[in-house]
Structure formats: structure tokens, C-alpha cells
Amino acid sequence: MSSYNAVVARNTENAPTSIGPYSQTVAFSHYNHLSAQLPIEPQSGKLVAGGVKEQAEQCFKNIKAIVDSIDHTMSDVVRITVFVTNIKDVDAVDEVYKTFFTTYVPARTVVAVAALPMDALVQVEALVSHGEGTIPNAPQAGDLVKLTNNTPNAPTCALSTQTVSFSHYNNLSAQLPIDPKTGRLVAGGVKEQAGQCLKNIKAILESIDVPFDDIVKINIFLKDLSDTEAVNEVYSTFFPDSAIARTVAYVPARTVVAASALPMDALVQIEAVVSHGDGTPPQPVEDRHGIVIWANNTENAPKCSLSTQTVAFSHYNNLSAQLPIDPKTGEVVAGGVKEQAEQCLKNMKAIVESIEHVLDDVVKVNIFLKDIADIDAVDEVYTTFFPGGVPARRTVGVCALPGDALIQIDAVVSNAEGTPPRA
Known part of the structure; x- marks a missing residue:
């Protein structure tokens, strides 16, 4: 019997098939990381008809379908992140939100971004508790x-x-x-x-x-x-x-x-x-x-005095957002979005390897694009780093990025061995 946690990726037919190389939900240790849900009908694969209310309802229905498929409930949701393209739509989204969280309400973040995939008006992401954990054949603490x-x-x-x-x-x-x-x-x-x-x-x-x-x-x-x-x-x-x-x-x-x-x-x-x-x-x-925070930087990725490249605590490593900066020159790499996406992922890989992990340990990836239309080009590069398409994912379009970059990527990485004193 393994004494290590395992990354568990799952998908259900009751929620939309991913529009990119990622899983609907990835469980590790005591959390399920859900990919951001667009207002896509699972049956048609298209955006639901109607306005922002109908789209918000479909996003939450998709989240509920995923949560139900892993034998959890909406009260197991720990955090919700709502992305809208028009901040004035938040009140309409909230009307729908309240019907899915009638008593308990999770932690929440609401932000308006420049664009969302498929020209959606809203996208919703959830982090869900996972009491039984992911040690194979050995529930930890249900x-x-x-x-x-x-x-x-x-x-x-x-x-x-x-x-x-x-x-x-x-x-x-x-x-x-x-x-x-x-x-x-x-x-x-x-x-x-x-x-x-x-x-x-x-x-x-x-x-x-x-x-x-x-x-x-x-x-x-x-x-x-x-x-x-x-x-x-x-x-x-x-x-x-x-x-x-x-x-x-x-x-x-x-x-x-x-x-x-x-x-x-x-x-x-x-x-x-x-x-x-x-x-x-x-x-x-x-x-x-006595569990401690482990912070780590490597010379093989860009450094910043205001952030640590990766901070490990318990069973997770939390990575700072990676820009397409060549760590040797400190400058954004030449080329277009493909070259920039590759550099972001190279930086991420260098950080992950510096803490004796591999990209297969990544459970969640967050992609920020200056032009949402670049997502297909990014996926061409992305699949060379994640050929199995396992990590959960979020993609949003933003109006600007540091250094006038075209793309920025951050990630959450599993940490099976935990941090000292390692129970």
C-alpha cells in the first residue's frame, strides 16, 4: 500500500468536455481543484442561450455536476472565484449565486477581466474540500x-x-x-x-x-x-x-x-x-x-525581491506567476505568444525541478493572456509540457501584463512528501 498522496484527475459526462487539454477536477490530498467552468451546455458543447443570468446558472450547474460526480456536495466548496467581462453584471450573477449557496457561503473573489474563452460573459471556478484525501486505498480523515x-x-x-x-x-x-x-x-x-x-x-x-x-x-x-x-x-x-x-x-x-x-x-x-x-x-x-513553510528560489528561473518562486506548505507548493522572462538576461524572450508561452512553462519547469518535483505533480494551472484569441497557439506549446492534459486550468484575458508580456502563468503543485515534520 502506498504511503504517498496521488494526483487524481476526473471528468464526468454531466459537465462540459474541456475545451482544452485539462481535466474538470484534480484531487490531491485534501482539496479538489476544479477547472474554471464556462457557461457551456454539456449536451451541445455550446454556450447556453440567454444573457449573463443564464450563463451564470449554467456555470454553477456545471460545477455542481462535477462536485456531484466525485461524491461531494456544494457545501464542500471552500472558495469561489467569479470572472465577469462587465462588472455591472455582478448583481445579476449574485442572484443566481444565492440559489446555489442558500445557507453556507464560501470564501469568494469577484473580478472583471478583459475577455473570457468563447466570448463568455462569466466564468466560475471552485476549490472543493476533499476530506478523505488521496492516499491510495487509505482514506486519511473522512x-x-x-x-x-x-x-x-x-x-x-x-x-x-x-x-x-x-x-x-x-x-x-x-x-x-x-x-x-x-x-x-x-x-x-x-x-x-x-x-x-x-x-x-x-x-x-x-x-x-x-x-x-x-x-x-x-x-x-x-x-x-x-x-x-x-x-x-x-x-x-x-x-x-x-x-x-x-x-x-x-x-x-x-x-x-x-x-x-x-x-x-x-x-x-x-x-x-x-x-x-x-x-x-x-x-x-x-x-x-510544527509543520513549516518552505520557500525556494532557483537561479534557473527569474527572481523577484517581492516574491518567492515557490512556497511549500504541507502537501502543496504555491508558485508565483511566471512571465516569459529569460532568467539569464532578465528580459522578455523574443518572438510571439508561442515563444513566450514556452518560456513561461520552462520557468515553471525549472522551479518545479529545483524542488525535486516534476510537471506531472502540477494540479492546477492559471493562464493570463493579453489576447484571448491566442489560446490555440498557447495550447500547441502547452501540450508539449502537459501531454496528458491532467492539470485543472483557468484561462482569462487581461488588458495588460507586467513587462508588456503577452502571457503569464502560475500554478499549484502537489507536494506528496509534505513539509516537516511530515506526519
């Missing part, structure tokens, strides 16, 4: 429970929980620059807004007795990518947070995304994935105490 938490010291929302913990991770709702006392955006520009987003994250973590330096991945959504430097000034005052983190210069993995619009017309929104060393009940003491 009775693990979710821990949900809200604090009045951060903005509250009836449609999302501030943080949902499951197993060894806390999944936070994306934080807008809202002052929790007033319920309004803070006064000022992007610096003040970024500071408030990070203050809200810190307040949520303090409410569950988790230090700020337990963050393993940060996703920053910016309305104007040229605001990155201003946000970085603020960001650097929050990371590293503790004396220990400053000693080792620890910063989380990070992805920066250009949003076409954000809720409340905010300039910035920040999402965090956080370690949870003590786990969720009823994980026994010997399985949870």
Missing part, C-alpha cells in the same frame, strides 16, 4: 470539517465568508479597500487602498490567531497595472512581518493581475492563501504540530 470565520474588524459580506479553513490551509475572500467601520472605500489613492486591503487581511488572520507571515500566496488585482510600483511600496511595509521572517527575507509567492474593473470601482483588491499548521478537526496532534 470526517475533517471546515472552519468558517468572520470578524467585525474586517469588512463583512452576506455572500462570502472572510476565511474558510480546511485541513492545513486558510482560504481568504479577496479583500477590497473597505474601512470596516464605515463600510466604504477608504479615502485616497491606490497606496491608501492597498494599505487597507492588507490591513483587512491582517485583521482576519489575527481573528483566527494566525500570523501574517503564514501567508503562502498573494494575488493582487489592479485596475491599472501602472500602479504596481505604488502598491509595492505599501506591500513592502507588510512583508516580511516578523523578526524571523525578516531574518530569512521571507515573502510569499505572488501573482499580479490587471483587472478591467473591480467591485465598488476599487483600484486594487488582494486575495491570500494562508497556511494553517494546526489543521482542522479532527486531525490528530501528531499530524499538525
Whole structure:
């Protein structure tokens, strides 16, 4: 009997066949990573008729079909990410959303992007708990429970929980620059807004007795990518947070995304994935105490002082977004989107190999494209790195990328051996 977790990819005929080389859901350890669902009817393979409400309903129906097919329920969803092409459509999407989450609400992120595959109006992604785990023939802890938490010291929302913990991770709702006392955006520009987003994250973590330096991945959504430097000034005052983190210069993995619009017309929104060393009940003491974060950089991929290439915690490695930068020159590679996609994936492969893993260990890939029409060209390259098309995937079109790149890719990678002290 194997003592290692295994990557388990699954598909069902009750949800749309993938429009690219990826699986509907990939389970590893205590999480199922679902590919972002488009409003495609499984029977026809085409977008559902109607407007954004009908499209949103089809997205959630597809998610439910996948969740049902792996013997889970919608209450097992830990986090939902909603992408729309028009931020004004969020209210209509929310009407549908509430019919699928009538009591419990997961952590949530909502963002408007420049374009979606098949010219869809909405795309929805889900992260689902997996209590039984993926050790072959050896269920780990089928009775693990979710821990949900809200604090009045951060903005509250009836449609999302501030943080949902499951197993060894806390999944936070994306934080807008809202002052929790007033319920309004803070006064000022992007610096003040970024500071408030990070203050809200810190307040949520303090409410569950988790230090700020337990963050393993940060996703920053910016309305104007040229605001990155201003946000970085603020960001650097929050990371590293503790004396220990400053000693080792620890910063989380990070992805920066250009949003076409954000809720409340905010300039910035920040999402965090956080370690949870003590786990969720009823994980026994010997399985949870002393688990540590392992951060790693390699010379064979581009480095950044504000992010770590990969941060491992428990059974996952969280990778920073990779741009098509040649690590030897520090410049974007010559050529078009194919050459750039290849460089992104080469950088990812170099990082994965530097931590003694292989690309077969990747469970989820997120692709950000300046031109959504480039997806076919990207897939030509992508299939040479993932010939089996196993990882779950998300693809969105964005209005801009750092370095004026055409593509950016980040990933979540399995970590079968876990991090010390390895239960």
C-alpha cells in the first residue's frame, strides 16, 4: 500500500468536455481543484442561450455536476472565484449565486477581466474540500470539517465568508479597500487602498490567531497595472512581518493581475492563501504540530525581491506567476505568444525541478493572456509540457501584463512528501 498522496484527475459526462487539454477536477490530498467552468451546455458543447443570468446558472450547474460526480456536495466548496467581462453584471450573477449557496457561503473573489474563452460573459471556478484525501486505498480523515470565520474588524459580506479553513490551509475572500467601520472605500489613492486591503487581511488572520507571515500566496488585482510600483511600496511595509521572517527575507509567492474593473470601482483588491499548521478537526496532534513553510528560489528561473518562486506548505507548493522572462538576461524572450508561452512553462519547469518535483505533480494551472484569441497557439506549446492534459486550468484575458508580456502563468503543485515534520 502506498504511503504517498496521488494526483487524481476526473471528468464526468454531466459537465462540459474541456475545451482544452485539462481535466474538470484534480484531487490531491485534501482539496479538489476544479477547472474554471464556462457557461457551456454539456449536451451541445455550446454556450447556453440567454444573457449573463443564464450563463451564470449554467456555470454553477456545471460545477455542481462535477462536485456531484466525485461524491461531494456544494457545501464542500471552500472558495469561489467569479470572472465577469462587465462588472455591472455582478448583481445579476449574485442572484443566481444565492440559489446555489442558500445557507453556507464560501470564501469568494469577484473580478472583471478583459475577455473570457468563447466570448463568455462569466466564468466560475471552485476549490472543493476533499476530506478523505488521496492516499491510495487509505482514506486519511473522512470526517475533517471546515472552519468558517468572520470578524467585525474586517469588512463583512452576506455572500462570502472572510476565511474558510480546511485541513492545513486558510482560504481568504479577496479583500477590497473597505474601512470596516464605515463600510466604504477608504479615502485616497491606490497606496491608501492597498494599505487597507492588507490591513483587512491582517485583521482576519489575527481573528483566527494566525500570523501574517503564514501567508503562502498573494494575488493582487489592479485596475491599472501602472500602479504596481505604488502598491509595492505599501506591500513592502507588510512583508516580511516578523523578526524571523525578516531574518530569512521571507515573502510569499505572488501573482499580479490587471483587472478591467473591480467591485465598488476599487483600484486594487488582494486575495491570500494562508497556511494553517494546526489543521482542522479532527486531525490528530501528531499530524499538525510544527509543520513549516518552505520557500525556494532557483537561479534557473527569474527572481523577484517581492516574491518567492515557490512556497511549500504541507502537501502543496504555491508558485508565483511566471512571465516569459529569460532568467539569464532578465528580459522578455523574443518572438510571439508561442515563444513566450514556452518560456513561461520552462520557468515553471525549472522551479518545479529545483524542488525535486516534476510537471506531472502540477494540479492546477492559471493562464493570463493579453489576447484571448491566442489560446490555440498557447495550447500547441502547452501540450508539449502537459501531454496528458491532467492539470485543472483557468484561462482569462487581461488588458495588460507586467513587462508588456503577452502571457503569464502560475500554478499549484502537489507536494506528496509534505513539509516537516511530515506526519
